[in-house]
Amino acid sequence: MGGQPRYLWVADLLRKPILSGELPAGSRLPSRAQLARHYDVSEQVSRHALRLLVTEGLVESRPGSGYYVRGARESVRFPRTDRSSGSGVRPLDEEYIGTVTMPACDQLARRLLIREGEPLYRTRYVGRADGAPVAVHSSWEPTLLTHNTTRTPGDARPDTSVLERLSGAGVIVDRVVEEVSVRPLREPEAELLQTTPGLTVLVVERTHFTGQRPVETSDLVASVDRCRLLYRLSLSRSQR
Known part of the structure; x- marks a missing residue:
């Protein structure tokens, strides 16, 4: 991880399987608490990581349901x-x-x-x-x-x-x-x-x-x- 902020590290670990297709469109991502436990980070770190993926257009947030891999949509x-x-x-x-x-x-x-x-x-x-x-x-x-x-x-x-x-x-x-x-x-x-x-x-x-x-x-x-x-x-x- 080096000197990289931890939320960028978590986002990169999630981004790779999304871009490779290992996590197909519609797949539900772990919750913030689950990510925090799995990667030994705070929930604030996992929240920033998920928000970054939302900003990049790879993930969408569904209020009350969680975060999902976003499918490719025509511009x-x-x-x-x-x-x-x-x-x-x-x-x-x-x-x-x-x-x-x-x-x-x-x-x-x-x-x-x-x-x-x-x-x-x-x-x-x-x-x-x-x-x-x-x-x-x-x-x-x-x-x-x-x-x-x-x-x-x-x-x-x-x-x-x-x-x-x-x-x-x-x-x-x-x-x-x-x-x-x-x-x-x-x-x-x-x-x-x-x-x-x-x-x-x-x-x-x-x-x-x-x-x-x-x-x-x-x-x-x-x-x-x-x-x-x-x-x-x-x-x-x-x-x-």
Whole structure:
């Protein structure tokens, strides 16, 4: 074991039979107490080892039941160069959570270049793969853009894109900026994804602009082991 932390040593001993197939998908792992006795470590060490394997996507935690070897699952690819833009959770199966009016918090006010407290429409969708929730899409836009029209997020048809909907209200989107990062999963998102807060998730922050004015912003929060981003970039040839 050398100078290696003991939880990494325990995790490595569990990882090897999982990767070799000796422990097939669906196999139940020993409990934290059983691991602690078997490897002569504390339950805190065995807990950290199991959590590491969960983070790596090799193991899943089932509350009230224990830890199980996770089977390989096909990744879902999100095309990020679609013509309509703002594709939400597609190509996943969409579940519309709803549209509500809320005041802009400091963070959203900075993203949309508006005053804190100004009213926003917030719309949420959950994306499912094989019946399981794997992504949440939340979008925000100032209510003044489409208020008293049939182009609000709650009034538009589900298949209407952000560009089409805002264009119908006279707001022409001419630029999209997207930033990709990872961060811990937050409590409201974890509830929608039916999982544990704190897990590392993929986050795509996308903002639509009219000139220099941001008119809509959104977060796609997705499982890092189920979701990938697919970019197709067209490169123009220089003219000689």
